[in-house]
Amino acid sequence: MxxxxxxxxxxxxxxxxxxxxxxxxxxxxxxxxxxxxxxxxxxxxxxxxxxxxxxxxxxxxxxxxxxxxxxxxxxxxxxxxxxxxxxxxxxxxxxxxxxxxxxxxxxxxxxxxxxxxxxxxxxxxxxxxxxxxxxxxxxxxxxxxxxxxxxxxxxxxxxxxxxxxxxxDPDTRRAALGGAALAVLTTPVLPAGLPVLLALAGPALLAVHRLRRPPAPPTAQVVEPENEAHAVRAGRQESSC
Amino acid sequence: MLIAVIVALAVGTYAFRVSGVLLRDRLDLPTWARQLLPVAAAALLAALAATAALTEGAAFAGWARPTGVLVGVVLAWRRAPFVLVVVAAAGTTALLRLLGVP
Structure with a gap:
């Protein structure tokens, strides 16, 4: 180390x-x-x-x-x-x-x-x-x-x-590769710093996806429409921070 | 003027750094969000590495740098020691530049 x-x-x-x-x-x-x-x-x-x-x-x-x-x-x-x-x-x-x-x-x-x-x-x-x-x-x-x-x-x-x-981990791999591709493609047109932040779109999509389809285990709670709207908002916030 | 720039940059950068750390305590994050945070960090670091490997300013960085990075990544993939990965990446790029590759 x-x-x-x-x-x-x-x-x-x-x-x-x-x-x-x-x-x-x-x-x-x-x-x-x-x-x-x-x-x-x-x-x-x-x-x-x-x-x-x-x-x-x-x-x-x-x-x-x-x-x-x-x-x-x-x-x-x-x-x-x-x-x-x-x-x-x-x-x-x-x-x-x-x-x-x-x-x-x-x-x-x-x-x-x-x-x-x-x-x-x-x-x-x-x-x-x-x-x-x-x-x-x-x-x-x-x-x-x-x-x-x-x-x-x-x-x-x-x-x-x-x-x-x-x-x-497949989810991490998809989010990282997608984010990296998005950042490289937008670098010529966006101010420095912004392309890297766009990589958060991957994890944000993943969040929305996971909330739409709650995992099967018994602890999974039913997603209320209200919760989902909140998650989408949270996702947007995350991608813009 | 210069001191104002330095203070603004120092305070702003520290605010970004410390607010994430302190917010983590205050926010009672649900499990799914806590699981996604490392994914978000990995996506940011991957984007950072990819843009640093391929671009300089708004343009392509030239072939020497991405080739060196690729050599390092292949070595890392083969589980070479970290020091070797870093030295081989830098060495390849330096050698290519010495040979006139941009």
Missing amino acids: LRDVAAIGAAIVAVGASFGAVAVAAGLPVWAVIAMSLFVYAGGAQFMAVGLAAAGNPMAAVLAGLLLNARHLPFGLTLGDSLGRRLWQRLLGSHLMTDEATAFALARPAGEVRHRAFWLAGTLLFVAWNAGTVLGVLAGGVAGDPATLGLDAAFPAGLIALLLPTLR
């Missing part, structure tokens, strides 16, 4: 360094670059914000960055008490919730093992991203382009490797 997180951590140091270098080159003061990595702590939104802010469009930088990060809400709902039972664990853990930390945690069985996986990945990747940023600020152009090292292929490959075991 530690070795796996370290592999992604090494890639994150390099991408963090590239962020530091790009942000300084775009004219951001050093304090702002470091504050972004510490307090925003979301790579995609940070790169996007630097680009848009440098282009003189700060409002767009905020909106685009937040649209990109809206996916963390369903991540938080799913992880829930994997962060810990105490309030401080939840408040601090929430800040460490990245795509990679979420994927590492959800790849482990729920309970103590997942809790430890989340905190190990969360802490290590936070340190990696911020150490990388500082290195990039110090090294400037020397930090190099992570694309030369092929690091842009490392992240999707790592995410898919972590996801593979959960894809054995």
